[in-house]
Each structure stands twice: as C-alpha cells, then as structure tokens.
Amino acid sequence: MRFNRMPMDSEAARLARAPAQHAEGAPVIELAAVEKTYPSGTRALAPIDLVIRGREFVTLLGPSGCGKSTLLRLAAGLDAPSAGRLRWWGQGFETVGRPGQHLAMVFQQATLMPWARVAANVRLPLDLARVARPAADRAVAAALELVGLAPFAASYPRELSGGMQMRVSIARAFVTDPDLLLMDEPFGALDEITRAKLDADLAALWGTRALTVAFVTHSIYEAVFLSTRVVVLSARPGRVVAEVAIGEPFPRTDAFRLSQRFAAFCAELGGLLASAAET
Amino acid sequence: MAPESSRASLARYAAPVIIGVAVLALWQALVVAYDVPKYIVPSPLAVAQTLVADWALLGRSLAVTLRMTLIAFAVAVVLGTLIAFVFVQSRWLEASLFPYAVLLQVTPIVAIAPLVIIWVENVEVALTICAVIVAIFPIISNTTLGLRAVDPGLADLFRMHRASRLQTLVRLRVPSAAPYFFGGLRISSGLALIGVVVAEFVAGTGGHAAGLAYQILLAGFQLNIPRLFAALVLITLTGVALFLAMVWLARLALGRWHESELTR
Numbered sequence: 001m002r003f004n005r006m007p008m009d010s011e012a013a014r015l016a017r018a019p020a021q022h023a024e025g026a027p028v029i030e031l032a033a034v035e036k037t038y039p040s041g042t043r044a045l046a047p048i049d050l051v052i053r054g055r056e057f058v059t060l061l062g063p064s065g066c067g068k069s070t071l072l073r074l075a076a077g078l079d080a081p082s083a084g085r086l087r088w089w090g091q092g093f094e095t096v097g098r099p100g101q102h103l104a105m106v107f108q109q110a111t112l113m114p115w116a117r118v119a120a121n122v123r124l125p126l127d128l129a130r131v132a133r134p135a136a137d138r139a140v141a142a143a144l145e146l147v148g149l150a151p152f153a154a155s156y157p158r159e160l161s162g163g164m165q166m167r168v169s170i171a172r173a174f175v176t177d178p179d180l181l182l183m184d185e186p187f188g189a190l191d192e193i194t195r196a197k198l199d200a201d202l203a204a205l206w207g208t209r210a211l212t213v214a215f216v217t218h219s220i221y222e223a224v225f226l227s228t229r230v231v232v233l234s235a236r237p238g239r240v241v242a243e244v245a246i247g248e249p250f251p252r253t254d255a256f257r258l259s260q261r262f263a264a265f266c267a268e269l270g271g272l273l274a275s276a277a278e279t
Numbered sequence: 280m281a282p283e284s285s286r287a288s289l290a291r292y293a294a295p296v297i298i299g300v301a302v303l304a305l306w307q308a309l310v311v312a313y314d315v316p317k318y319i320v321p322s323p324l325a326v327a328q329t330l331v332a333d334w335a336l337l338g339r340s341l342a343v344t345l346r347m348t349l350i351a352f353a354v355a356v357v358l359g360t361l362i363a364f365v366f367v368q369s370r371w372l373e374a375s376l377f378p379y380a381v382l383l384q385v386t387p388i389v390a391i392a393p394l395v396i397i398w399v400e401n402v403e404v405a406l407t408i409c410a411v412i413v414a415i416f417p418i419i420s421n422t423t424l425g426l427r428a429v430d431p432g433l434a435d436l437f438r439m440h441r442a443s444r445l446q447t448l449v450r451l452r453v454p455s456a457a458p459y460f461f462g463g464l465r466i467s468s469g470l471a472l473i474g475v476v477v478a479e480f481v482a483g484t485g486g487h488a489a490g491l492a493y494q495i496l497l498a499g500f501q502l503n504i505p506r507l508f509a510a511l512v513l514i515t516l517t518g519v520a521l522f523l524a525m526v527w528l529a530r531l532a533l534g535r536w537h538e539s540e541l542t543r
Contacts, residue, residue, distance in 0.1 A: 078435050097441065105439060111432035115454040115536045127450070128440040156536050 025053050027090060028180050028212045029075055034084035035237075036070050044070040046239040047084060050231065057206055057213045059227040061220065061269065063277040067238030068216040069108075072184045075214060076105045088180070104178035106186040110165035112157040112172075119144070119153040122172045129176075143175040146205070163194040170202075183215045187222070199225055200254070207250040220273065224265040225252060232269065234276045242272045321505040326512065329505035337494060337506070341513050344475055344490035347403060348517070351410030352471035356464065358411070359418025366419070367426040367452070377423075384416040388474055392481040402482055406490075410474030417466040425459025426452045461529035468521040476514060 029052045036045040044067040052058045060068045073079045074086060077093045086093070089101050096103050104125070112121045119140050126136040144150045147167040157165055166186060173181060187195040203226055206213060217223055223230045224246055232242040246265055248256060256262055303323045309315070310322040317325055330337065362380070366373040392409045399405035429451055437447050479492035489497075491510045498507035 073435075076435075076439055078439060103439075105436075107432050107435070109432055111430065111436060113433060113451075113454065115457070115533075124436070124450075125440050128437070128442045128446055158536065 025055070027051050028054050028056075028088070029214070030087040030090075031071075031074075032085045032087075034071075034074060034081045034086060036067065036074065036079070037082045043237040045074075045081075046234075046237040048239055050240060052212060052214055054212055055210060057215065057226055057228045059215045059217060059223040059230045060233060061217060061223045061230050061273065062233030062238060063235050063273065064218060065236050066233045066276075067236055068218075068233060069184050071233075071238065072105070072182050072214065072216050076103065076182050100179055102176050102178045103180045103182070104173035104176055105182040106166075106169050106173050106184065108185045108188055110157065110162075110169040112165060112168055114157055116156075117153065118149065118155050118157065118160070118168050121157065121168055122175050124172060125176045139175050139177075140171075143171040146174055147171045147201075163190050163198065166190065166198065174205075179210070179212065181211055181213045183213065185216050185218070188217070188219075195219075195222070196257075200252075202226065203250065203252050220266050220269045221257075223269060224262055225257060230269060232272045232276055235278075241276045244269060244272070318502045318504050321508055325505045326508040330509040330512065333506055333509060337491070337509055337513060340489055340491045340494045340510070341517070343403075344472075344479075344492070344514070345517060347407050347410060347475045347490065348472045348521070351407045351414055351475060352468055352521075354407070354411045355414035355418055355467055355471060359415045359463070359467070360422055360460070362415075362419050363422035363426060363456075366423045373423065380416060380419050383412055388413050388477050389481055392478045395478075396482045406475055406478040406482060409478035410471045413474030413477075414467045414471035417463040417470065418460075421459045421463030421466075422456055425456025428459065429455045458529075458533055461525070461532065464528065465522060465525045468525050469518055472514070472518050472521060 031048050031050040033047045033049060034045060035047050037043045060071060062068050074081055088096050095101060122143055123136050123140045126139060144153055147170055149167050187198050199222055215226060227246050230244045230246060231240055234241045307322050307324060310320060388409055395408050396405045399408060433451060437451055476492045479490050491514050494510040495507050
C-alpha cells in the first residue's frame with residue numbers, strides 16, 4: 001500500500017504537463033495583506049503576507065480556529081478576501097487551470113460522491129474539464145496506481161476504509177497532474193498509524209514531481225516531517241508569527257522521525273505554537 | 280450467512296404473515312361462532328367468495344381505479360419533478376411559489392373535488408386531476424429538498440473545477456436528490472390512490488367508468504356488505520402493490536450506494 005511512482009509517459013502526465021513556466025523558486029501563490037472577515041463579523045485572518053514558491057512544501061501550522069482553512073479556501077479561489085490581494089503564478093485567479101497552472105485541493109473529509117464508483121470519483125475533474133474518455137480512463141488508472149488503489153476502481157466509497165477513501169481523494173487531486181496542491185488537514189480524521197503512513201507516501205510522491213504544496217495541519221510532527229518550510233499562524237485572527245525552514249533532505253524516512261534533528265524542530269515549533277496560541 | 284440473517288428474514292416476512300392469518304382465522308371463528316349476519320360483518324371466506332363471484336364487476340372497477348391512479352401518479356411525478364427543478368433555479372422563485380404549493384397541499388381534496396368535477400366535463404379526467412393535486416406535493420417538496428441537499432464539500436469541488444450549471448445539476452444535484460425523490464415516490468404513490476378514491480366518493484361516478492369507490496358506495500346503499508369488503512380489499516391490495524413497487528424501484532436505483540437501502 002505505497003504510493004507508486006506514476007509512469008512518466010502516462011496520459012495524466014502528458015495532459016497538463018506543458019513546458020514548465022514556473023521555474024523552481026518562482027512565486028506560485030502570493031498573498032499581499034490578505035484579510036478575511038466573515039459576514040457574521042468573525043475576523044478569521046488578520047492581514048497576511050505570504051509567498052509560496054515553486055517546488056516548496058509549505059505547511060501552515062496553527063492552533064484550531066486560527067484561519068488556516070480560510071487561508072486555503074482563499075488560495076483555492078473558493079472565497080474572496082475581504083481585503084488584500086492574491087496572485088497565482090503572478091496573475092489573477094482566472095488564469096488558474098491553464099497549462100502549467102493547474103490547481104487541486106484535498107479537503108478535510110474525503111468528499112467523495114457516494115453514488116459513484118472509485119474510478120468515476122477520481123475521473124470527476126477530467127469529466128468536468130471534458131477530457132475525452134479514453135485519455136481520462138488512462139489518467140484515472142495511473143492515479144489509482146499511484147495511491148495503491150488500482151484493485152478498488154469498481155468499489156463504492158462506502159466499501160472502503162477512511163484511509164482508503166482519503167487515498168481516493170488524493171488520487172482525484174493527482175489525476176489532473178496539478179502544479180499546486182492545497183491540502184486542508186487531509187489526514188486529520190485518521191488514526192495515528194494510517195496518518196504516518198500516508199504522510200510518508202505523500203512525502204515520497206512530492207519528491208518525484210514538480211509539485212508545490214500548501215498543507216494545513218495542527219500536528220507539529222506532521223509539519224516537520226513533510227515540509228520544506230513551516231509557517232506558524234497565531235490564534236484568530238490568524239497572522240504569520242514565524243517561519244521555520246526544515247532543511248532536511250528528501251526522501252525522508254522513519255529514521256528522520258526518530259532523529260535528534262526532528263525532535264529539535266518539533267521543540268522549536270512547539271514553543272512558537274504555544275506563544276502563538278497565547279497572543 | 281447464516282442463521283442470523285435467515286432468522287432476521289424469517290422475522291421480517293413470516294411474522295407479519297402469521298399475524299395476518301391468525302387475525303383472519305379469529306375473525307372467521309368469531310363470525311361463525313356468534314352467527315353474525317353477513318350484512319353486518321361478513322366472514323373472510325364470504326368476502327373471498329364475493330370477490331370471485333363478482334369479479335366481472337369488481338375487476339372492471341379495479342382496472343378503472345388503477346388506470347386513473349397510475350395516470351395521476353405519473354403526471355404528479357413528471358410535473359412535481361419539473362416544478363422542483365424550477366424551484367431550485369433560484370431562491371427567489373421558490374420563495375414566491377412554494378406557499379402556493381403548500382396551499383394546494385393543505386386544502387382538503389374533498390373540498391376541491393366538487394369544483395374540479397364541475398369545471399371538467401369528463402369525470403375520469405376530473406378524478407385524475409384531483410388525485411394529481413393530492414399526490415404532487417411530496418414529489419415537489421422532497422425533490423426540492425434533495426436537489427438542495429448537496430454536500431457542501433462536493434459543491435466546493437465542483438466550483439473549484441469550474442463545473443457549468445448543467446454539469447453541477449446532472450452530476451451533483453440530481454444524484455444527491457435521488458434518495459429524497461424515491462422517498463417522495465413512496466408517499467406519492469399511496470396518495471394518488473387515495474386521491475382517486477376520495478374524489479370518486481365525492482363525484483359518485485357511474486356507468487362504465489365506475490371505479491372501486493363507486494362500488495363501495497353502491498354496495499353500502501344496497502347493504503351488500505361482502506361486496507363492500509371485497510372492494511375494500513382490492514383498494515388495499517392496490518396500495519400495497521404500489522408501495523412495494525416503489526420500494527423495489529428505489530432499491531434498484533440506489534441499491535449499492537445509499538444507506539437507506541443497505542443493511543436490509
């Protein structure tokens with residue numbers, strides 16, 4: 001049950017893989033003085049400045065209700081900021097979806113269509129984009145292979161465990177071969193063992209492709225294990241209180257989890273998070 | 280699978296049958312023992328005999344009632360679904376029209392039926408219209424509810440992938456509504472039958488277009504109580520058959536994915 005490397009000549013890889021116009025390190029998403037206040041008066045985000053660059057794995061870490069999810073919804077174009085400006089690849093949201101500028105999101109819940117089989121669920125983004133069926137089916141097969149669920153293509157979501165449903169959700173995100181992947185506490189509802197496993201698989205997967213990830217979690221361990229950079233947010237209204245680069249090479253394995261360096265990063269972030277929760 | 284499930288299915292199917300047979304036997308025994316006259320309470324056997332003896336008459340009436348019920352049900356389903364689709368197009372539209380659907384629902388059919396019968400010359404059409412009025416509301420309200428009962432996460436997903444209005448309707452709203460729709464069908468099928476019967480009581484049709492309700496009325500006047508019971512049995516059986524057909528249809532459509540159709 002590991003994420004397998006996607007064959008590079010696959011249809012999915014070809015589909016969206018236009019000449020990469022975002023060089024490594026170029027800003028993929030930029031937030032300038034972004035604020036969000038809900039109509040109810042809840043102030044979710046204080047002015048936030050944040051730049052996420054190509055090939056980064058950035059984790060947004062913060063106490064519950066600090067506006068992490070709100071931030072991700074803004075990044076996904078699902079909500080508009082009350083003030084400030086967001087840029088995707090240096091442009092407005094309308095350019096998202098162009099070749100080399102694909103965006104995908106994994107939600108807290110698997111968010112699958114209960115009436116559709118696993119394969120149809122994974123195919124959804126391609127169906128909505130009106131990708132021809134044979135090409136779409138090849139991409140779906142490759143994506144399911146990637147998350148180790150190929151034998152379950154004909155199953156219904158309710159026939160799968162929570163962890164497997166989440167894998168389907170990840171396969172659905174990868175089927176479009178995204179350039180920017182937003183993940184909102186994707187493994188929060190899973191048990192610790194499954195979560196560690198999926199984290200390891202995700203890290204391995206990220207290592208094999210030109211993918212930028214913005215990942216939301218409240219788990220320090222998850223943040224340290226996965227990220228190239230951790231952004232610590234304060235309690236509501238959320239603002240950036242610290243950024244910590246995790247300068248640990250990939251691939252990361254269980255050995256890293258048990259290392260002194262891992263513990264040191266966790267301690268540092270733990271301290272930052274504690275002070276963030278107070279302010 | 281075993282004893283557990285076979286015992287469960289025994290309880291589900293055999294138990295009600297045993298109760299039914301026992302009640303009929305008791306009924307038969309009491310009527311015979313106390314020598315109750317047929318024109319007050321006929322025995323189950325007498326009812327069965329009448330059913331066979333009067334089949335030419337009752338069968339024809341059953342066909343009439345059944346035809347009106349099925350037409351009314353079909354019209355209610357098609358029309359109700361269309362109205363629901365119109366409702367979900369905008370909150371504004373729903374807010375302005377829904378009260379009138381409720382109005383239709385809360386007005387007793389017995390009160391409207393005489394008007395409809397006056398306005399519509401063909402009695403059979405008039406009765407069918409009455410039945411549609413009764414049967415359409417569950418379809419409208421359930422389907423509207425279902426079309427709106429979309430998982431917000433999935434709605435976000437569709438929005439993020441820039442799904443068109445039509446794609447969202449066909450791929451998200453309609454499947455989400457299906458369990459609600461089939462729930463509506465179940466209620467509506469029974470109501471269509473009730474609508475036809477009640478309207479016929481009010482209209483009092485006769486001649487060749489006489490339905491089962493007319494047979495009941497007539498049998499009542501003539502104190503032909505066994506025939507009254509026989510007609511009643513036919514109406515009940517029709518209702519049960521409609522209900523079972525709807526259950527079967529829902530299972531066929533939702534079978535593998537929806538909770539309501541599992542673990543049965």
